[in-house]
Amino acid sequence: MGIMPVLNDEVPDEGDYDASRRRGEFDNITPDDFIRGSDGGNPPGWLDSSEIDDLRRKMPIVYVEVVPVRADDFGRISKVGTLLHVGPDGMIERTLICGRVLFHESLREAVARNISKDLGDIALPLLPVSLQPFTVAEFFPTPGVSEFYDPRQHAVTLCYVVPIAGDCKPQDETLDVEWVDPVEVRRPDFMAQMAGGHGEILRRAIGWAG
Amino acid sequence: MGIMPVLNDEVPDEGDYDASRRRGEFDNITPDDFIRGSDGGNPPGWLDSSEIDDLRRKMPIVYVEVVPVRADDFGRISKVGTLLHVGPDGMIERTLICGRVLFHESLREAVARNISKDLGDIALPLLPVSLQPFTVAEFFPTPGVSEFYDPRQHAVTLCYVVPIAGDCKPQDETLDVEWVDPVEVRRPDFMAQMAGGHGEILRRAIGWAG
Amino acid sequence: MGIMPVLNDEVPDEGDYDASRRRGEFDNITPDDFIRGSDGGNPPGWLDSSEIDDLRRKMPIVYVEVVPVRADDFGRISKVGTLLHVGPDGMIERTLICGRVLFHESLREAVARNISKDLGDIALPLLPVSLQPFTVAEFFPTPGVSEFYDPRQHAVTLCYVVPIAGDCKPQDETLDVEWVDPVEVRRPDFMAQMAGGHGEILRRAIGWAG
Amino acid sequence: MGIMPVLNDEVPDEGDYDASRRRGEFDNITPDDFIRGSDGGNPPGWLDSSEIDDLRRKMPIVYVEVVPVRADDFGRISKVGTLLHVGPDGMIERTLICGRVLFHESLREAVARNISKDLGDIALPLLPVSLQPFTVAEFFPTPGVSEFYDPRQHAVTLCYVVPIAGDCKPQDETLDVEWVDPVEVRRPDFMAQMAGGHGEILRRAIGWAG
Numbered sequence: 001m002g003i004m005p006v007l008n009d010e011v012p013d014e015g016d017y018d019a020s021r022r023r024g025e026f027d028n029i030t031p032d033d034f035i036r037g038s039d040g041g042n043p044p045g046w047l048d049s050s051e052i053d054d055l056r057r058k059m060p061i062v063y064v065e066v067v068p069v070r071a072d073d074f075g076r077i078s079k080v081g082t083l084l085h086v087g088p089d090g091m092i093e094r095t096l097i098c099g100r101v102l103f104h105e106s107l108r109e110a111v112a113r114n115i116s117k118d119l120g121d122i123a124l125p126l127l128p129v130s131l132q133p134f135t136v137a138e139f140f141p142t143p144g145v146s147e148f149y150d151p152r153q154h155a156v157t158l159c160y161v162v163p164i165a166g167d168c169k170p171q172d173e174t175l176d177v178e179w180v181d182p183v184e185v186r187r188p189d190f191m192a193q194m195a196g197g198h199g200e201i202l203r204r205a206i207g208w209a210g
Numbered sequence: 211m212g213i214m215p216v217l218n219d220e221v222p223d224e225g226d227y228d229a230s231r232r233r234g235e236f237d238n239i240t241p242d243d244f245i246r247g248s249d250g251g252n253p254p255g256w257l258d259s260s261e262i263d264d265l266r267r268k269m270p271i272v273y274v275e276v277v278p279v280r281a282d283d284f285g286r287i288s289k290v291g292t293l294l295h296v297g298p299d300g301m302i303e304r305t306l307i308c309g310r311v312l313f314h315e316s317l318r319e320a321v322a323r324n325i326s327k328d329l330g331d332i333a334l335p336l337l338p339v340s341l342q343p344f345t346v347a348e349f350f351p352t353p354g355v356s357e358f359y360d361p362r363q364h365a366v367t368l369c370y371v372v373p374i375a376g377d378c379k380p381q382d383e384t385l386d387v388e389w390v391d392p393v394e395v396r397r398p399d400f401m402a403q404m405a406g407g408h409g410e411i412l413r414r415a416i417g418w419a420g
Numbered sequence: 421m422g423i424m425p426v427l428n429d430e431v432p433d434e435g436d437y438d439a440s441r442r443r444g445e446f447d448n449i450t451p452d453d454f455i456r457g458s459d460g461g462n463p464p465g466w467l468d469s470s471e472i473d474d475l476r477r478k479m480p481i482v483y484v485e486v487v488p489v490r491a492d493d494f495g496r497i498s499k500v501g502t503l504l505h506v507g508p509d510g511m512i513e514r515t516l517i518c519g520r521v522l523f524h525e526s527l528r529e530a531v532a533r534n535i536s537k538d539l540g541d542i543a544l545p546l547l548p549v550s551l552q553p554f555t556v557a558e559f560f561p562t563p564g565v566s567e568f569y570d571p572r573q574h575a576v577t578l579c580y581v582v583p584i585a586g587d588c589k590p591q592d593e594t595l596d597v598e599w600v601d602p603v604e605v606r607r608p609d610f611m612a613q614m615a616g617g618h619g620e621i622l623r624r625a626i627g628w629a630g
Numbered sequence: 631m632g633i634m635p636v637l638n639d640e641v642p643d644e645g646d647y648d649a650s651r652r653r654g655e656f657d658n659i660t661p662d663d664f665i666r667g668s669d670g671g672n673p674p675g676w677l678d679s680s681e682i683d684d685l686r687r688k689m690p691i692v693y694v695e696v697v698p699v700r701a702d703d704f705g706r707i708s709k710v711g712t713l714l715h716v717g718p719d720g721m722i723e724r725t726l727i728c729g730r731v732l733f734h735e736s737l738r739e740a741v742a743r744n745i746s747k748d749l750g751d752i753a754l755p756l757l758p759v760s761l762q763p764f765t766v767a768e769f770f771p772t773p774g775v776s777e778f779y780d781p782r783q784h785a786v787t788l789c790y791v792v793p794i795a796g797d798c799k800p801q802d803e804t805l806d807v808e809w810v811d812p813v814e815v816r817r818p819d820f821m822a823q824m825a826g827g828h829g830e831i832l833r834r835a836i837g838w839a840g
Contacts, residue, residue, distance in 0.1 A: 059265060059313050060272045062366045074738040075757030103269050104364055106348055106356070108704040126756055127705030129791045130764065130839045135630055136341045136368065138316055146316070154314055156272045156368075158346065161759045204627040209760045210555055284528040285547030318494040336546055337495025339581045340629045344550065345840055371549045414837040419550045420765055479685060479733050480692045482786045523689050524784055526768055526776070551766045556788065558736055566736070574734055576692045578766065578786075 056153040063157040064110045065137065065198075066097040067205040068119065070179060071163040077209050079179035080202065081164065082194070083118055086175065094178075094193040096201065098157070107131055111160060118174050124166030133158040134208040137201055148197035161205050182206050266363040273367040274320045275347065275408075276307040277415040278329065280389060281373040287419050289389035290412065291374065292404070293328055296385065304388075304403040306411065308367070317341055321370060328384050334376030343368040344418040347411055358407035371415050392416050476573040483577040484530045485557065485618075486517040487625040488539065490599060491583040497629050499599035500622065501584065502614070503538055506595065514598075514613040516621060518577070527551055531580060538594050544586030553578040554628040557621055568617035581625050602626050686783040693787040694740045695767065695828075696727040697835040698749065700809060701793040707839050709809035710832065711794065712824070713748055716805065724808075724823040726831065728787070737761055741790060748804050754796030763788040764838040767831055778827035791835050812836050 055061070068081035087093035099114035101107060108127060115125045137157040139150035148157070168177045184190060185206060191199040265271070278291035297303040309324035311317060318337060325335045347367040349360035358367070378387045394400060395416060401409040475481070488501035507513040519534035521527060528547060535545045557577040559570035568577070588597045604610060605626060611619040685691070698711035717723035729744035731737060738757060745755045767787040769780035778787070798807045814820060815836060821829040 055265065055269060057313070059269075060311050060315075062270045062272055069759065071757075071759060073757075074736075074742060075759055076738065077759060101270050101366065103267070104350060104352070104355075105270075106704075107346065107366070108706065112704060126793075127701075127703075128759075129699065129701060129705055129707060129793060131346045132342065132344065132838065132840075133346070134342065134760065135628070136317065136343070137630075140314060142314070145314075156311065156317070156366075158366075163756075163759060204630075207624040207627040208555070208762065210557075210624075210762075279549065281547075281549060283547070284526075284532060285549055286528065287549060316494075318496065322494060336583075337491075337493075338549075339489065339491060339495055339497060339583060340554065342628065342630075345838070347840075373546075373549060414840075417834040417837040418552065418765070420552075420767075420834075475685065475689060477733070479689075480731050480735075482690045482692055521690050521786065523687070524770060524772070524775075525690075527766065527786070552762065552764065553766070554762065556737065556761045556763070560734060562734070565734075576731065576737070576786075576788075 053152075060154045060156045062101040063098060063139075063155045064101060064107060064114060065157045065159045065201060066111055066115055067159070067161045067202060068097060068115065068123075068125070068164045068168075068177075069161055069209075075163075077161075077182050077206070080182050080185055080206070081119075081168070081177050081179050082202070083170070083174045084176045084178060085173050087195075092175070092193070093195065094190075094198075096194075096198050098198070107158065111162065115162065115164075117172055118170070119164065119177060120167070120169040120171050122166045123164050123168050126163045126165055128160055128162065131158075133160055135159045135201065135204045137197060139197065146197075147200050150196060157201075159201050159205065161209060182209075270364045270366045272311040273308060273349075273365045274311060274317060274324060275367045275369045275411060276321055276325055276335075277369070277371045277412060278307060278325065278333075278335070278374045278378075278387075279371055279419075285373075287371075287392050287416070290392050290395055290416070291329075291378070291387050291389050292412070293380070293384045294386045294388060295383050297405075302385070302403070303405060304400075304408075306404075306408050308408070317368065321372065325372065325374075327382055328380070329374065329387060330377070330379040330381050332376045333374050333378050336373045336375055338370055338372065341368075343370055345369045345411065345414045347407060349407070356407075357410050360406060367411075369411050369415065371419060392419075480574045480576045482521040483518060483559075483575045484521060484527060484534060485577045485579045485621060486531055486535055486545075487579070487581045487622055488517060488535065488543075488545070488584045488588075488597075489581055489629075495583075497581075497602050497626070500602050500605055500626070501539075501588070501597050501599050502622070503590070503594045504596045504598060505593050507615075512595070512613070513615060514610075514618075516614075516618050518618070527578065531582065535582065535584075537592055538590070539584065539597060540587075540589040540591050542586045543584050543588050546583045546585055548580055548582065551578075553580055555579045555621065555624045557617065559617070566617075567620050570616060577621075579621050579625065581629060602629075683782075690784045690786045692731040693728060693769075693785045694731060694737060694744060695787045695789045695831060696741055696745055696755075697789070697791045697832060698727060698745065698753075698755070698794045698798075698807075699791055699839075705793075707791075707812050707836070710812050710815055710836070711749075711798070711807050711809050712832070713800070713804045714806045714808060715803050717825075722805075722823070723825065724820075724828075726824075726828050728828070737788065741792065745792065745794075747802055748800070749794065749807060750797070750799040750801050752796045753794050753798050756793045756795055758790055758792065761788075763790055765789045765831065765834045767827060769827065776827075777830050780826060787831075789831050789835065791839060812839075 069077045070079040072078050082094045082096065084092055084094055097114050097118045099110065099117065101110040108131070111127060112125065115123055137148045137159055138146050139148040139153070139155040139157060140146055141151055141153055143149050170177055180190070185202055194202065279287045280289040282288050292304045292306065294302055294304055307324050307328045309320065309327065311320040318341070321337060322335065325333055347358045347369055348356050349358040349363070349365040349367060350356055351361055351363055353359050380387050390400070395412055404412065489497045490499040490501070492498050502514045502516065504512055504514055517534050517538045519530065519537065521530040528551070531547060532545065535543055557568045557579055558566050559568040559573070559575040559577060560566055561571055561573055563569050590597050605622055614622065699707045700709040702708050712724045712726065714722055714724055727744050727748045729740065729747065731740040738761070741757060742755065745753055767778045767789055768776050769778040769783070769785040769787060770776055771781055771783055773779050800807050815832055824832065
């Protein structure tokens with residue numbers, strides 16, 4: 001199996017125009033941008049901030065969330081991967097791989113693109129044969145409506161566990177990828193580092209995997 | 211179990227302002243409308259057509275699709291329900307229950323609301339305990355990209371089988387609800403009446419149910 | 421929906437020949453017994469203890485395990501049911517509904533029969549439309565091989581969540597059915613009362629249901 | 631990922647004592663045999679025919695069934711594998727990978743062992759992360775009870791789709807492994823070659839994979 005042919009045009013490298021942008025702003029791409037960008041106004045690949053913010057207040061946004069794992073030859077999870085990065089408050093945060101599905105992008109492409117964005121191009125993810133997610137997490141902009149909270153938007157997030165067969169080099173704003181034993185994950189101090197309900201998604205992934 | 215307390219405010223009754231509107235236009239509601247509507251401009255509950263059309267060209271839209279069934283006391287499907295209505299070309303079409311998830315609406319609310327819209331308020335649907343869908347259908351506005359085609363939009367559709375315990379009175383533009391034996395569903399002439407890939411969703415539902 | 425027509429012939433009532441038998445011995449029925457029983461030798465409905473014990477040492481035994489829940493009109497779990505009974509050491513134990521699948525019995529029949537055995541005949545279980553289990557628990561007679569341990573046997577257990585719409589009257593050796601809020605279930609003291617891995621099955625059920 | 635360390639001791643090679651035995655007889659191994667075999671009577675690895683036949687009439691037998699597939703880098707099924715062998719009537723039959731779960735063997739071990747038995751030791755199967763099967767097929771010895779019929783026994787069969795990354799060399803009684811496009815599988819003449827309900831399992835696999 002060769003290197004995953006992810007949609008690299010859409011993944012800005014270091015040194016690109018977006019190098020100084022904050023994590024998550026990459027979510028804001030829409031197809032219009034690619035078209036509009038060519039006339040010299042906006043840089044290509046980005047929706048105007050106010051426009052994407054407007055969309056986020058009008059309808060639910062489709063997301064995929066990926067729990068990267070190392071699996072042994074029998075398919076059992078040996079390690080669970082989480083991403084470390086610096087949060088808006090300067091604290092280290094622990095997250096999973098998570099991103100918006102773009103217009104006319106398939107779920108499989110979105111899963112592959114977001115893995116490549118966070119883990120690099122030689123991670124060799126083994127995507128699931130079925131798109132039946134292990135859970136669907138509904139993030140609401142109002143705290144307390146569900147276990148999942150996202151102040152920016154109402155997101156409907158399809159969650160998948162994806163074995164990673166290759167090497168990971170953290171990309172984008174990710175400081176490091178940390179691989180831990182599945183039993184470690186249930187430790188309260190570990191869970192406390194995962195805000196917004198992403199720890200609950202991880203817990204469900206491990207329960208579902210068995 | 212009492213009558214399902216669906217969000218009736220959002221379901222226009224016969225005689226309402228929308229009585230003459232075509233099927234599917236109901237999909238266009240956004241929360242803004244409820245707010246804006248009160249100042250006397252637009253009727254409440256509707257986004258401007260051009261606005262919703264604009265959204266549909268910018269991002270994937272979250273849908274739920276429901277296969278209504280009659281189940282026996284052991285949970286086995288005894289009948290599968292399909293909806294008959296007049297298509298844009300004046301022909302009878304066969305569909306499932308399908309609708310957009312509104313901003314800040316949960317998937318469960320969307321499932322209940324759409325069932326109520328098509329089958330009436332005393333259908334007594336038994337919603338699934340888990341939101342894990344039996345399949346996720348990706349509709350693209352470009353024919354041939356997937357088995358699912360919707361000229362209006364890119365829709366990511368979470369599909370559920372829902373047993374119906376009560377009585378159905380077809381609502382909205384639905385002419386009739388037809389209940390057929392699951393084995394009938396595989397007949398080519400039956401499938402030929404279900405356009406856009408909805409027949410494939412029904413086939414998967416029956417395969418998944420076993 | 422009428423009263424579930426469970427296989428009452430197979431469910432001994434109070435006062436039956438088995439009134440003094442210990443919990444779990446009911447598992448030992450095989451079809452042979454019904455046949456053999458009629459000639460006046462063994463009481464009908466029971467395999468010779470040594471015979472069933474012999475089978476348990478030779479091959480994996482198929483089980484179903486049911487997490488009974490109360491669900492609201494939107495399918496959300498409002499309460500989780502657990503069974504209390506006196507364990508072999510005289511202590512109160514907390515369990516789920518669990519039983520062997522008999523020869524020539526379907527999984528649906530086994531689920532219905534075991535619910536009826538523990539919760540009575542007017543529990544009105546709403547059996548799932550699909551037999552896809554939320555988890556498969558593998559119990560081994562050797563501690564530590566998996567999270568699930570059963571000293572008697574190697575059991576392959578298909579696990580289902582089943583909403584209960586009717587009234588429960590504890591049957592058999594069950595002292596009581598206790599309904600608790602799903603968040604209570606994660607409390608360590610609650611989990612500590614569920615031996616052999618049944619707590620883990622309950623945890624997975626709640627995570628899967630969302 | 632290295633070569634799958636399947637339980638080769640249990641897989642007789644060509645030239646072994648079982649070379650002349652018919653397909654399926656391998657199913658009859660029980661742990662007792664390994665013990666008994668050492669005293670020089672029976673060849674090791676086989677239960678006495680009458681003994682296993684006796685078990686098959688007394689309780690349901692746990693099976694795994696595997697649909698081998700070739701998947702592309704996005705996890706989509708590109709080819710579906712079926713096995714060709716000569717049936718008892720001398721006709722070519724088409725089957726899937728299917729075998730009994732042995733006492734004290736995990737489901738994952740049974741899946742790996744049965745793949746190795748039919749496809750050889752360098753097939754490099756990518757076992758699923760979760761043991762949640764896409765379907766559970768109940769085979770009964772009575773025709774017509776379900777879609778699945780096995781004259782020998784009542785089998786409860788957990789079904790999985792497994793991508794095969796390596797090379798296949800047909801083993802045992804398998805004449806050939808044929809890889810076909812998923813759309814070919816629905817052709818009536820293809821399905822007609824798969825007896826006993828295995829075609830229905832294949833159909834469900836493809837529907838579930840999407």
